[in-house]
Amino acid sequence: MTETRIPVGGDQPYEVIVGTGVLGALPDLVGKRAETVAVIHDERLGAVARPVSRVLEDAGYRVAVTGVPSGETAKDVSVLAGLWSWLAESKVTRTDCVVSVGGGAVTDLAGFAAASWLRGVPVVHVPTTLLGMVDAAVGGKTAIDIPEGKNLVGAFHPPAGVLADLATLETLPREDYVAGLAEVIKAGFIADREILRLVEADTDGAAKPHGAHARELVERAIAVKARVVSADLRESGLRETLNYGHTLGHAIEKLQRYRFRHGDAVAIGMVFAAEVGRLAGRLKAADVALHRELLTAVGLPVRYPKAAWPALRETMSLDKKTRGARLRMVILDGVGNPIIYDSPAEDLLAQAYLAVSA
Numbered sequence: 001m002t003e004t005r006i007p008v009g010g011d012q013p014y015e016v017i018v019g020t021g022v023l024g025a026l027p028d029l030v031g032k033r034a035e036t037v038a039v040i041h042d043e044r045l046g047a048v049a050r051p052v053s054r055v056l057e058d059a060g061y062r063v064a065v066t067g068v069p070s071g072e073t074a075k076d077v078s079v080l081a082g083l084w085s086w087l088a089e090s091k092v093t094r095t096d097c098v099v100s101v102g103g104g105a106v107t108d109l110a111g112f113a114a115a116s117w118l119r120g121v122p123v124v125h126v127p128t129t130l131l132g133m134v135d136a137a138v139g140g141k142t143a144i145d146i147p148e149g150k151n152l153v154g155a156f157h158p159p160a161g162v163l164a165d166l167a168t169l170e171t172l173p174r175e176d177y178v179a180g181l182a183e184v185i186k187a188g189f190i191a192d193r194e195i196l197r198l199v200e201a202d203t204d205g206a207a208k209p210h211g212a213h214a215r216e217l218v219e220r221a222i223a224v225k226a227r228v229v230s231a232d233l234r235e236s237g238l239r240e241t242l243n244y245g246h247t248l249g250h251a252i253e254k255l256q257r258y259r260f261r262h263g264d265a266v267a268i269g270m271v272f273a274a275e276v277g278r279l280a281g282r283l284k285a286a287d288v289a290l291h292r293e294l295l296t297a298v299g300l301p302v303r304y305p306k307a308a309w310p311a312l313r314e315t316m317s318l319d320k321k322t323r324g325a326r327l328r329m330v331i332l333d334g335v336g337n338p339i340i341y342d343s344p345a346e347d348l349l350a351q352a353y354l355a356v357s358a
């Protein structure tokens with residue numbers, strides 16, 4: 001099948017290329033200004049990084065390659081500091097380019113390395129997870145975690161391009177593919193009902209890279225993200241809606257010391273946000289039920305232990321949408337219409353949590 005190019009607008013427009021076996025398009029995205037390309041890859045993904053490097057070498061670039069720890073442990077200041085030294089050794093200058101190869105953890109880390117190195121060098125992402133393709137690699141949010149919370153240090157640094165080669169999904173464990181579906185379903189609830197219809201029509205297929213609607217789901221979710229970040233890169237309004245499910249989700253990840261899949265945490269967080277929406281009189285009980293039905297059917301969790309609430313509530317106060325002492329979270333004023341719910345009452349939050357607790 002041919003490649004699809006999804007444009008992302010704003011001050012620094014770029015394209016997300018989606019297709020199978022499309023690595024050959026990488027030099028186009030890196031561009032002609034770069035002499036050196038610094039490839040930063042998940043250390044478990046040498047088998048993807050090698051063809052990436054070959055394509056770049058064949059195109060005439062000098063290529064430097066390094067691996068970083070797999071998963072969320074990569075998003076650490078010590079790993080970032082190691083990358084800065086390596087970028088110095090590799091003599092990466094402002095006209096050169098960083099290429100990331102991995103899931104969202106690696107695109108977030110390498111994106112932040114590129115944003116901070118020499119105060120900003122170009123980066124091209126080659127996401128290798130569903131979640132990376134439909135969400136993390138698009139939109140320019142980059143970050144690392146600190147003990148106090150997730151993604152608390154980072155920068156907005158849009159990529160020069162994104163290459164989503166669906167062939168890389170062949171080796172992705174099923175649990176990680178399914179975790180990515182949480183962000184796909186999120187895109188459905190906030191902006192594209194057709195995504196929800198496609199998942200509902202074939203819940204088994206939705207959980208597989210070869211499912212009948214797999215490519216359409218990927219492209220629709222990217223299109224939602226692209227539309228939002230094109231209009232509001234720096235999250236001054238509309239972009240906050242992409243955080244649906246994340247206020248509780250990020251608190252769960254922190255409580256689990258980041259040994260819990262991001263998508264799994266967001267799935268629980270979306271059911272919580274849906275319950276808040278229902279209690280606030282904004283979302284029908286049937287739509288809350290639809291959250292549970294779709295997420296459960298594809299294999300995502302929708303419950304979390306009751307006793308965790310006090311710790312979760314405290315962590316939620318450090319969410320980036322908080323203003324002063326005011327917690328703000330995204331809820332749905334009906335499916336497809338996300339809004340910010342400012343200063344929710346504490347007893348309403350506790351009641352909503354009771355409805356998701358195991």
Ligand SMILES: NC(=O)c1ccc[n+]([C@@H]2O[C@H](COP(=O)([O-])OP(=O)(O)OC[C@H]3O[C@@H](n4cnc5c(N)ncnc54)[C@H](O)[C@@H]3O)[C@@H](O)[C@H]2O)c1
Pocket residue numbers: 042044045070071072075102103104105106108128129130131132135136137138139140141142151168169170171172173176179180183262263
């Ligand atoms: N910047 C953003 O806008 C944004 C958006 C959503 C999520 N995120 C971040 O993304 C991260 C989660 O990303 P993720 O779900 O991709 O997780 P991940 O990057 O941790 O990857 C999950 C696992 O899959 C493995 N893996 C990756 N690609 C593979 C492949 N092709 N074959 C086999 N194994 C493979 C990794 O080694 C890892 O063990 C979180 O840190 C989250 O905060 C960022």
Ligand SMILES: O=C(O)C(=O)C[C@@H](O)[C@H](O)[C@H](O)COP(=O)(O)O
Pocket residue numbers: 135139141143150151183235239240242243246320
């Ligand atoms: O791109 C965005 O904006 C998002 O909120 C997408 C989220 O799926 C993603 O997990 C993001 O990293 C969360 O950002 P944060 O600002 O809440 O840390």
Ligand SMILES: [Zn+2]
Pocket residue numbers: 135183246262266
């Ligand atoms: Zn997310």
